[in-house]
Amino acid sequence: MRLIRTAAKWLDDRLQLGAPIRSTMEHPIPRDTASWFYVFGSAAITVFALQVITGILLAMIYVPSASEAWNSLQILNHQISLGWFIRALHGWGCNFMLAIVLVHMVQVFLFGAYKFPRELTWIIGIFLLLMTLGMAFTGQVLRFDQDAYWGLGIGASISSRVPIVGPVLVKLLLGGPIIAGATLSRFFAFHVFVIPGLLIALVGLHVLLVLKVGVNEWPMPGRLVRRSDYVEKYHTLTHTDGVPFVPYGVWKDAVFSGLILLAIAACALYFGPFGPSGQPDPRVIQTAPRPDYFFLWLYALLSLLPPQLETPALLIGPAIALIVLLGLPFVSGEGEKHWRRRPIAVLTIVLIAVSLGTFNSMADHAPWSPVMDASTFAAISSKLLSGRTPLQIQGALVFQEKQCHNCHALGGTGGQRGPALDAVAVRLTGDQLVRQVLQGGGNMPAYGKNLNPAETTALVSFLQTLHPAGSAEANNASQGPVQP
């Protein structure tokens, strides 16, 4: 024991870090902030540390080459002892880190912590969020499988839409004119060196600012922030009713971080690692690329926006969002902090959460994508065929063979790209059905060139049988007998 103390003193005589560390640990914080609401920032740092460690472990086996990356992931999953678990920890760590960073941001926003004098802390936080998203995207590319390959194509297509410099951006993103080995190598450099380096530097600044300007006090309705006297009031708060960060605040941080690490380990054990899916071979086109969950909302948005709005939304939307986020502490740097007195702030969070949740859940079953193999696996129910004329049954065959089922559901099976056709005869008359099939319209391609008159007649006569029992077929009022 004495030896340790002597060694510690010898070290501290030279490093002289003991005193500053002690004063940092014991810096006073407002009593109320030793709260379970103030644990998300430290948890984000803990998960980041986990990502760095598991990332280094993975880099010992992973080969950042387009010809070898997928094989090295298989080796990690199946040959290296517990390689699958380290991959799972890294993948789930990513999901948790993004979730915690977002929760941290919402908490900071609702507690008014971005207001004077913590503007710079908030701004650095925005850049930390962007880098975390950057890590997620580049990490998804390093899991070099089909989703990664086509995801790169999507990234390139979005970049290409930037006016003037678009084509240059695409080549810089891909490291050449096409997705190839150079693309993976540069994403590796970004994922492993560039972004983590920036993240570490900015996290350092972020934490330094928390120490310098102090952690946000617990907001009280009616306690307004004013630039003129805030610093003085905060000083009084920490020095008259303050408690030292260690041990008052830190134990909750430690417990929560531990719980999060346990949760990540549990998910990793139970669910295992993410992919890789099929080999990144562009010749395998029987694939439906999907982004990881944190970009699912974007996938939904890109499917649902009207085509002409898409490029402006993609290019101007993020710029506006960034300007709003960066400008927020300057526009509303003073005043109320408590969320009960800031209804617009609360509504904004609710609106964003509901929108993201809706888009994500829609992306889960992607109703806008045709079900590519519905015409071969989704049979037409025999109920819809019994008692039909030969012409109508021939029409059902046409329906199946021409892949109408890929986009239209019948009896609950098939695609949802177009409307379900179980009651189409109630909505459209025979003539309208012919017009719709031949000329298309709305979101439907025209089949005029692909169907001969006999096929069209059969198909429409089948479609005219599709109405619920008891409800009448649509009829053309202008051609019916005139009622007196």
Next chain:
Amino acid sequence: MSDLTRRQMSLRIALLFNGFVGAFLAIPVVRYLLSPVTRGGNKGYDRWISLGGVDQFPAGQTRLATYRNPIANASDGETAEIPCWVRNIDGTKFQVFAINCAHLGCPVRWFPQSRLFMCPCHGGAYYEDGARASGPPERGLFQYPFQVLNGKLQIQAGELPTPGPSAANKDLINIRQTPCA
């Protein structure tokens, strides 16, 4: 006082010297970083690539063909083998479509029964001549310039076609304006 000024002067000269050295070193660094954009980095990407004999593409049919990236190297692995759709319109006229959807680049699939190309990502659909049929794409499928030489179908396809104003799109406009070979 004069001593101090001399030191300040020395510092300034030292900083200036470092600035010069830094700028000198920045030139190769920037050129290295921009090599994917400059011509030297991608020499030969627009060269003609053979898709095989014309007889592999029967008249009236649309078939999947693959080609090797003209500037492939060993570390590209399977990403160097790229597919495209070849439509032989009537035995003499061809259309060669990129595999990438004109919306966001996902691989489109050809359905001969309904004579449509469909995209699995966001629901884009195209007619057999590549024209937009429905969904989010703002335009038809990308087409590669092609030529028939000694009975072989050749294309220029070393660049990923993207919906922005890239070179591939200009080629497409030229093709539309000139009759097929």
